[in-house]
Amino acid sequence: MNWKHILLILCAVVAGIALGAGFAGFSGRIGPEQTTAGSALAAMPEPVTETVPAVSIGTTLIRPADSAVDRVTAAGNIELVDTQQVVARVDGYVDEVLVEVGDVVGSGDLLVALDRDDLRRAVDQARISLTSAELQLDNLLAEASAAELAAAVAELKSAEENLAEVHNGASEGELAAARSNAASAWARYDDLRNGASENERIQLAAAVENAHVAMQEAQTEYDKVAWREDVGMTRQAAQLQQATISYGSALAAYEEAVAPASQADLQSALSQAQTAQQQLDDLLAGPTAVNIAAAESQVAAARSRLDTLLRGADETDIELAQLSIDQAQLTLLEARLDLIKAELVAPAAGTVLRVNVDESDRISAGTVAITVADLSQLQLTIDVAEVDIPKISVGQLADVTIDAFPERVFAGMISGIEPSSSAQEGVIDYPVTVRLIDEALTGVRPGMTAVATLRSESADARWLVPTTAVQENDGETVVMKSRDEDALPVAVVVEGVQGEWTVVRSTQLQSGDEVFGATTFVKQEDEWVPFSGPPPGAPGAGGRSP
Structure with missing residues (x-):
């Protein structure tokens, strides 16, 4: 029906x-x-x-x-049931703020984005490290190729020959080359320190004078044909150009010879001479214990690589390679999580109450960036006298009137009774929370004054x-x-x-x-x-x- x-x-x-x-x-x-x-x-x-x-x-x-039994009536103020604070979980600069106060957001909506360039690079680097670790394990597990064995044998042979040379000392040819290099370096240093000799200066000055005379003669010959339209193509023009270059070169050589060397040039020449001398002295002194140890270490490393290729990787090497992969995977996971944390999203649907950050702000982990609340979830807390507490219980229904809506009665329900009391001037009261369960709460705002009437179930x-x-x-x-x-x-x-x-x-x-x-x-x-x-x-x- x-x-x-x-x-x-x-x-x-x-x-x-x-x-x-x-x-x-x-x-x-x-x-x-x-x-x-x-x-x-x-x-x-x-x-x-x-x-x-x-x-x-x-x-x-x-x-x-x-x-109907006795009723309990008390006043209070409308308040939000809960507020959600969106907290930064990583340090960084604010790149975007996508909401304003009053915006309605859904669960999971992006509210604030931090700068993620460095975090993306960290993810890429972690991914590369993981790939490298996986390749190392693959190489350990794979059998050595003929080319790898040949290269390892050649490396060992080269290391052994070097060790033999170190033990035998320098040859006569190596000593002669070292002596020549040291003598040349010291001669250059002496030339820079002492400058050009008197004979060298006279010769350079004469060269400058001869070049100057030749340039003047070429200029005279050029002037005789300067009236021609094709003067640039004449023999006289070519001779003048060559004479001018020769004069400039002679003048530069003279000025360089007579000019004192700079402190930087002197220091550089001295350092080169000392290095060449040290190399000669080392060859003359023969191999040292350090030289022999270094050569022997190269031989040992080359022999170990060859042995590894011949017998394959042992369990310890494989286990260490696997641990490197595990560490790389963990690093990649942490980098990805940090990238996700750079996006601050709404934990639940609601309305934005406060925005505490601006673009380009530098914030640290723990900063409260956004505050969100569901404005449809409202309650009020009232003080109920101790004599009335036995009359009420959690889940009990209530009528709620709000000063701003005098003609309406809203449905409510007791959601909590504080276990401890408060005493004022000898009156013992217990805070009681009344949750508004009415479906039509349009216009009701936190802070409004309200009165709750609590009735027994009957x-x-x-x-x-x-x-x-x-x-x-x-x-x-x-x-x-x-x-x-x-x-x-x-x-x-x-x-x-x-x-x-x-x-x-x-x-x-x-x-x-x-x-x-x-x-x-x-x-x-x-x-x-x-x-x-x-x-x-x-x-x-x-x-x-x-």
Whole structure:
């Protein structure tokens, strides 16, 4: 049976009740107790239908049952259930800030990116190191080729020949070459230190003078044909050019000879002469213990490489190579993790509350960059007196009113009761957290002043609904709750009937709910009175019972 059929049945039932009540003259018990208003109506002359208000099928606001227990009311301020701080996990410079305060983000959205160039290079370097370690292990496991064996044999032979030469000392040819090199180096140093001799200077000056005369004679011959258009192609032009070059070269040689050597040139020449002399002295002294040891070390290394190729790698070499691979893999993993850590993402969906960094900022690991919170997850903390603590428990429902929305009642639920108390001026209170579970929290903001009314489960679960609202649907007792102009069946347990009102129990109903159904009488101040419709402008006017 759908809700449209139920509404048709409701129309018929309500109409029947209204006509029955009119013709009976209200002679029976209308409400849970006989009222003076009911007696007055019974004494009125017929037709009594003129005193019964016209009933229209609409919705009726449910009411708490009369058996409700004590309620606990306390005030507090709306606050966020939780805030998520996005913390930098590596040091670096901020490259991008992709959000602003107030932006709505989803879980995993990129919020801040650090500069990742160095981190990418670290990943590449770690990958290269891993590849190198893997190749080394492959080489150990692979058999040596003929070319590798031949190269190893040649290397060993060369090392052994070098060792023999070291033991035998320098040959006569090597000594002669060393003596010549040392003599030449010292002669150059002496020339720089002493400068050119007097005869060399006279010769260089004469060369300069001869070159100058030759250049003047060439200039004279050139001047004789300078008028010609093709003078550049003449013999005189070529001779003048050659004479000019010769003069410049002679002049430069003279100036170099007469100029004193610089300190840097002298120091360089001296160093070269000393090095050449040391080499000659070493050859004359014969091989030293250090020379012999170095040559023997080269022979040992070459022989070890050859032996390794011949017998293959042993277990220790293979194990060391595998350890190098493991270390390289770990280094690559850490480099990749650091690269991932350079991207700060939202830990959960929510709204950005604070942005603490700017682009180009240098931040360190542990810096709080972004703060995010889900603005739909709200709560308030109230102080409940010690005498009221036994009346409440975690999971208990509550009605929450907010000063900014005086006409609305929000659904809440106790999510926590502090185990320790606070005492102020002799009053013992316990902090109690009430979580807002209402689906419609648009406009509700942290910091707003609110009042929570805590009721026991019996008070929250027992409600007065119009008797006409109680229906059977597929073998289940239900009332049709109004929701977004639609009818939602809610299962109830009937506990008793009070005239046109029925006491039902249901955890799916809460204060502020409306159900489809109507009454001709309502209870006001412990007395049943005729219902003449809601006052003009009141909520529900025009089809909804109070």
